[in-house]
Amino acid sequence: MKETLPLGRIAGIRVGLHWSVLVIIALVAGTLAVGRFPDAYPGHSAWAYWILALLAAVVFLGSLLAHELAHAVVARRNGVAVDDITLWMLGGVARLHSEARTPGAELRIAAVGPLTSAAIGGACAALALWLDALHASGLVVEAVAWLAAINIVLAVFNALPAAPLDGGRLLRAWLWRRTGDRMRATRGAAAAGRALGWFMIVTGFAAVLLAGDLSGLWAALIGWFLVATATAEERQAQLRGVLADLPxxxxxxxxxxxxxxxxxxxxxxxxxxxxxxxxxxxxxxxxxxxxxxxxxxxxxxxxxxxxxxxxxxxxxxxxxxxxxxxxxxxxxxxxxxxxxxxxxxxxxxxxxxxxxxxxxxxxxxxxxxxxxxxxxxxx
Structure with a gap:
């Protein structure tokens, strides 16, 4: 994923945005400003809903960036250089210079992402409870509570044992440690990723066709991404096997x-x-x-x-x-x-x-x- 708008460097790592990140900003802001916020706290002006929704969308992007930065920092501590981080429509991508050298390093690099999202979600939940105790604006409390929920959902989803999710990396690290064969472990994680992807595609289109729920298209899109990326990772692993030790x-x-x-x-x-x-x-x-x-x-x-x-x-x-x-x-x-x-x-x-x-x-x-x-x- 190539960046469209460079944002500079954080901790020495180049960070950029892909143009498709506008999709997630528009989707999040529109869903909150037109749906969730007015439904939960009616009576506010439209601009109040939209300003708060846009702020929530930007903070959500910041949490995605924190998730990827956590991967990058731990990767560098485990001897894996990081080329850059790019935020795009379906989240973020930290492009590593090489693969982890051991199953333990793979596990540490993968696990820190969901843990970071879970920590952000927990912090937002605590902040929402504190603001509510101070009798702050219910609309603000709702926005912070949404950020808590979406980060916890992100942590749980990323922990699913399927490539290219972080859980797929954890599965690969476990299979690698158990079998001693990195290629075999990669094939197992990729197969799990394709299975999850096809499940999301089928259930997503079923929701659209049978229940008229257009949000199923989003699930189908994520499923297609999982299938394509898991297959690409498996091919990349095969490439590494053929080119192993070639200078x-x-x-x-x-x-x-x-x-x-x-x-x-x-x-x-x-x-x-x-x-x-x-x-x-x-x-x-x-x-x-x-x-x-x-x-x-x-x-x-x-x-x-x-x-x-x-x-x-x-x-x-x-x-x-x-x-x-x-x-x-x-x-x-x-x-x-x-x-x-x-x-x-x-x-x-x-x-x-x-x-x-x-x-x-x-x-x-x-x-x-x-x-x-x-x-x-x-x-």
Whole structure:
């Protein structure tokens, strides 16, 4: 899930919003402002309902962010780097740089999410009781009580033993510890995730068709997400099994053609695609030979034709800080999810400060095809 609106960094972790988060804000605010709040406490003005509903929706997003941050913090404490966190329509996603190394680490990383949501729900419940004891506005108490309930529901739902939910991670950790086979554990958690997903899809559509309850569409959507994501996780695990222990140096293109940062875009374009520059992306180097970024055709296209004769490659390149980098001895399996989530779909391979190669998803796909053929029975 790629972010649409970056929010900066929290505890050193990049946080962003996907555009679909507007759906959950609109859904929560509309449900509260038009339904729950007026039904529970009639007589207030429409703007009072809407302002409080929007505040509740924003706080709910904050609780989702706290849930994912808890995963991220515990992951880092267990030696798993975190690339970023993105909030979207169905919650949040903390993208881990790699997988947990042990069942115990997997269990700790997974368990902290539901525990955080449960703690937030408990805190909100206590706050609602305190406000009620102080005879605060019933509408405010209702909003805080709703936040308590929704976070407890979130904790319980996420604890269900089905991938990709946190409970699915807990199930995988238990199966992994019991069998000693991470792949077998992943298949078990994925099967549970698909079973739960199909159950939600069937019951959701049944609620719509038989009872006319349109909220069943929401359950069916979540079910579809569970089926798709559980299947994707299983395939990712199979990919890791095939690419296990394969270093980046085995699949990268060595000594790639580079572009000087001081070259103008017009000169750069004049030599491609039939001259020196035959690809669609190139590392950019400073005068001393150190790599400083990456230039791609889409980046060049953003510059007007009339300005390309005076605009340098260095002025439009993707800076090195925003480019995915890897070491030649790093595992390929840890690089794949980072490449899939990037816009450039490429990584520069650095040995210290020295550029030694470039790797794309196509390079990894070719290696995967050969390895799959080599390990397939009968070959």
């Amino acid at each position: 980046v140096s085995r699949v990268m293109t060595r000594d790639p053609v580079t572009v000087p940062a001081a070259v103008t875009l017009a000169s750069f374009l004049a030599e491609g695609p039939f001259g020196h520059y035959r690809h669609s992306a190139f590392p950019v180097v400073a005068p001393d030979g150190t790599v400083v970024g990456l230039i791609t055709v889409p980046l060049v296209n953003r510059t007007p034709v009339e300005a390309r004769s005076v605009t340098t490659v260095g002025a439009v390149m993707l800076p090195l800080a925003d480019v995915i980098t890897s070491g030649p001895d790093d595992p390929v399996v840890d690089l794949v999810p980072r490449l899939e989530a990037s816009h450039a779909r490429r990584a520069l391979v650095l040995d210290g400060d020295r550029l030694v190669g470039i790797v794309t998803l196509a390079d990894i796909s070719r290696a995967l095809s050969w390895l799959t053929a080599a390990t397939r029975p009968g070959t």
